[in-house]
Amino acid sequence: MRLILHIWRQRNRSEKGRMVRYEVPNVNQDMSFLEMLDVLNEDLIARGEDPVAFDHDCREGICGMCGFMINGVAHGPLRGTTVCQLHMRHFRDGEELYLEPWRARAFPIIKDLAVDRGAFDRLIAAGGYISVSTGSAPDGNAILVPKENADRAMDAAACIGCGACVAMCPNASASLFMGAKITHLGLLPQGQTERLGRVRSMVAQSVAEGFGHCTSIGECEAVCPKDIKLEVIARMNGDFLRATWNGRGALRDDEAEVSDKPLAGSRQ
């Protein structure tokens, strides 16, 4: 089959981008979407044109590195699937597709379809962990976790950090991503000690990064390749309320401006 692609081309952050039209003849229906782009890139190289830059790594839908908009939908038309696992059998001969990078203030563009998602790492660094240094753990079976909780924690922990939720959200909110981590850790006994502090600092960091707030639109859930449910946002909000009402977790005055404070750690 043959496809018409309109791809966002932008050399770097400071240059202006534009949509460029390409034709890809001889698309095989068993190719993945990224393999189809490989074929296009091989063709571009043969013609002496700069190949399209896009992020990808594992190509099995688990590393979370790939992702872009296909006709305005993050990761394209198939639910619960990253672009690397989206196969061309889901498209029609002659179809026109518009490919654009994730667009969010917190995800500045790097080149073409590649963006910088470092903000997600900084959200985790703000509190998306359990503070246990190597060596101090008790026996694994000393901590019992009801199967149902373990299963629900695993559902939330399945998040791959691809950023589709942010890209699809009209508010560019990272709530599904944060909620997934807060839910994963909050459902486990190990995660209770830091539960309220975690939600406070992660939410503060998300404001600092320029992510928007959640207004329960649900676009994030619809495009999440790992089917993370909106209820994780409800849990995050619940934890946040508890954290701010409870004297222990309340924001102190000197923390109100936390949004401008960079993290202690640095990244280059």
Next chain:
Amino acid sequence: MTLDSKTPGGPIETRWDRHRFNLKLVNPANKRKHRLIVVGSGLAGASAAASLAELGYKISCFCFQDSPRRAHSIAAQGGINAAKNYHNDGDSVYRLFYDTVKGGDFRSRESNVYRLAEISVRIIDQCVAQGVPFAREYSGYLDNRSFGGAQVSRTFYARGQTGQQLLLGAYQALERQIGQGNVQMFPRTEMLDLIVVDGRARGIVTRNLITGAIQTHIADAVVLGTGGYGNVYYLSTNAKGSNATAIWRAHKRGALFANPCYTQIHPTCIPVSGEYQSKLTLMSESLRNDGRVWVPLVRRDVRPPAKIPEAERDYYLERKYPSFGNLVPRDVASRNAKAVCDEGRGVGESGLAVYLDFRDAIQRLGRHVIRERYGNLFDMYQRITGENPYETPMRIYPAIHYTMGGLWVDYNLMSTIPGLYVIGEANFSDHGANRLGASALMQGLADGYFVLPATIGDYLASNKFEAIAADHPAIKDAENQVTCITRRLLETKGTRSVDSFHRALGKLVWDYCGMSRNAEGLQHALSRIPEMREQFWREVRVLGTGEELNQSLEKAGRVADFFELAELMCIDALHRNESCGGHFREEYQTPDGEAARDDEHYAYVAAWEFHGVGNAPELHREPLTFEYVHPTQRSYK
């Protein structure tokens, strides 16, 4: 050069304890004065960087991906072994040790393997405490399953995403240290050379993959946790970015490369569907717990599987290996799949596939149980192939999956360059000639959480680290090397893309140094590789500049290294006149087609020294002795 493995003597049960006691310690107040470089952020790299930072060292950590959470450890599906004996089924540290030495076909170091088995139990504890959502029983206790060739249930798992969850645990520990300012993280940064000053590893040269800036980083020691080299084959289950550049360039600076021909073929991958194929996808071998492997009894039987009656199916693993059946180790399962396909009994369009059938398991256990155990794997299979494995058997074929070879390290995980440590898949240490299922995660985390943090202090406490001037000749030399390679790749302006060369190299290595090898084929490959390498440097086309995000340039540098490494793999495979584990030489097999080892002549680690591209490498041998597990021919019948 004599290879001193620094392996302690005495009773094996206490070696690691006694060794740790004899290691020097760094005064807590002095730890923050040491900056250490960790390259790679997978299970080994992230766990090491986090644990070292917790101890108080200052860490610079590097990964080529956009985030440390992307490392390919994330794709491991099945599980992680630990000798907990929670199931009271006869497991023990000694049994895990025994199984691993035997599974490695008696080509690993007993001391290392024992230590690995010993540490395995603490890894589970650590990961549980971090919040890794391991599978649980209804009682709330940790669940286990038996996995790939083990007769006890010692594999801990988090659905089919164990690697992901363990990596996220290590990643979160790493991010905590980044947040606290103890680790400086350099994502989208690739190590391109090692800086060796006065014979010791003192830093690395990197390229910032977004700006193209070449930078130098100086430290007191360098740790490589950069994974394996399976992408030599182009088509493998590795991530597209997985590469050997860090270990290969360290090798060119003097680190010996051990057992490069020990590569592991995973028996259960989704078969190749066409020329455009960019990678292969693994289906966890946990599937073999409930799936039955078969092919039609007669050649070229094109009936759909459901129309082939029971009597006309050959469940060849169950037939040939009655006691292990579908759970034979990976090398045995892979070779048998190749054998039945070579006989013309393969299935699917290409004839290069066998069936993995869940019909009986679904009848016995119900669809919901199978969905609970393997749901995400079944979904993945359906997404890729368009077929529903609940209704029709999966088609699978072996693919390159893991490389047991890697940089030679001693018991302290230090390479032959003082101050250069190598951890995880990047080293050669624990799996011998064949790795057992669910052992890669165990080794990566053992190295990173527990072994390296204990051993590296001894080196730091025993040496003085003077400041190095920015214009030191060793730095200038490494920077020049990197700039030269980059410039040469950009200025060649040939006619062929990097991928086209990589694909051709991969096919050659797969055909002649893949699942089975013979002297004639290896000699052929050894005559072809230098020609292809020269052609690469004459005809490669890399567009764009070095001062921007340039993915072709990144790939070109990695493929250039694969061309050199492929040659060493073939040299090693040709020199090893025996079959062992993943290295199957057709000339050396038992009458019933199993691998025939030659313990008298080849019970050693082959560690190769680099003497320039195109020059013969020099072989150094580390003899292997077996005091506890006596070499026998592996039998899974």
